[in-house]
Amino acid sequence: MAKPRASIGSHRNPESHAAILDAAAALLAEHGYAGVTFEAVARRAGAGKPTLYRWWPNKAALLIEVYEREKVAMEAARPTLPDPQEDFADLVRAVMDFWRDSPAGQAFRSIIAEAQADPAALAALRDDFLPRTREVPRAILARAVAAGRIAPTTDLGLIIDLVFGFAWYRLLTHRLTPTQAEILGVVGAAFAAAAPGGPLASTTAPVSAAPPTPPPGR
């Protein structure tokens, strides 16, 4: 935005790098997803378009970097609670707060949206970004298994799908103000169902109320 920033030799210029991420985040916050164009980012960052295209193949890649840069502080700030269920609920709360109170929510929404149009963005989201993100909740669930709170036969990925599916749904429909009771209810439901003997305790075994009779039709 100010002083000229020339090449620093045959190496990537970290100032340009930071200026570009700053500009992208600012544009996202001010004008939304549609306002973030490579053209506008380059203009605002005082950078050249070739510089952007050199380092980021598409808008999704740029937004992922914006999101991850902001996410570090959030994850570090959250203390680990001793009880796995409380810790899991607090993680969900922290993530939804983060989405609501920082530009990250808009960034994350945009990443998901772009993945629906661009196969490359989808691959980056599903095969790279998401598995990394799911490690934190998975570790908490593994602690719950070790503590005997969750049956060892439970598919932990399914629990994450259930709880973070809820969070995504609220994010994408702009309803990011869950009450404490709602979060505790959702996480409580997941933990109760995954407890030994619950309907989520085993991936393969049938559920009492609905025998494995294949439903009619189709």
Place this chain on the structure above:
Amino acid sequence: MAKPRASIGSHRNPESHAAILDAAAALLAEHGYAGVTFEAVARRAGAGKPTLYRWWPNKAALLIEVYEREKVAMEAARPTLPDPQEDFADLVRAVMDFWRDSPAGQAFRSIIAEAQADPAALAALRDDFLPRTREVPRAILARAVAAGRIAPTTDLGLIIDLVFGFAWYRLLTHRLTPTQAEILGVVGAAFAAAAPGGPLASTTAPVSAAPPTPPPGR
């Protein structure tokens, strides 16, 4: 694409209407969301751009109509099962099958994506389309309440958020092949938690494992 299609007087031409929806669906299936432009749809449908702009304010509105046109057959084909929990699980299965096996999934993904960029599309999705869609599962849950399977104090919207959040999450990450056990597990978890005495039975009351102490930080 074929014969010329002139005005039929001062009334909307249903042939043009159908041709435009057909063209949009075809383009969506062949070239994805980015391939659906008003320009391309008009070209393929043999229609004029003013005709499109006359009837649809934006791409989201057009895609919503494409989606809803295909959805009718799906909902009509599904029989109502006597047991509410089985019926709910079958609905989830039918919806995910529908998303996977018809162009509707791509259309729905695109609608959600566009809502993240365009406030008008978000309003249409959240305030118009979604409430209509949620009526069917809500009616099933109401039956479960009447049957005493779900506590009357339960927030039925939260159950829908939970189960269809799961479905959306799978849709948006292109993992639309749930096993029967997964669906039964998710729905079973929701119903068990919403049963009288379960963690979802009341929206306001605290949950046993985690008293309403506000979590630290933030």
Place this chain on the structure above:
DNA sequence: AGATAATCGAAACGATCCGTTCCGTTTAGA
């Protein structure tokens, strides 16, 4: 020390799509 190579920002390009506007034609309803 000097040559190499990769970086930087600026500018311009052809192409595409947007959203709108005008136009002449057609036909249902008043």
Place this chain on the structure above:
DNA sequence: TCTAAACGGAACGGATCGTTTCGATTATCT
């Protein structure tokens, strides 16, 4: 018979895209 609305065709100014060329800068290799 006449009005009003819908139809498709064509063109517009504007924005963004993704790429290319350019001269200048400077760390790294020879």
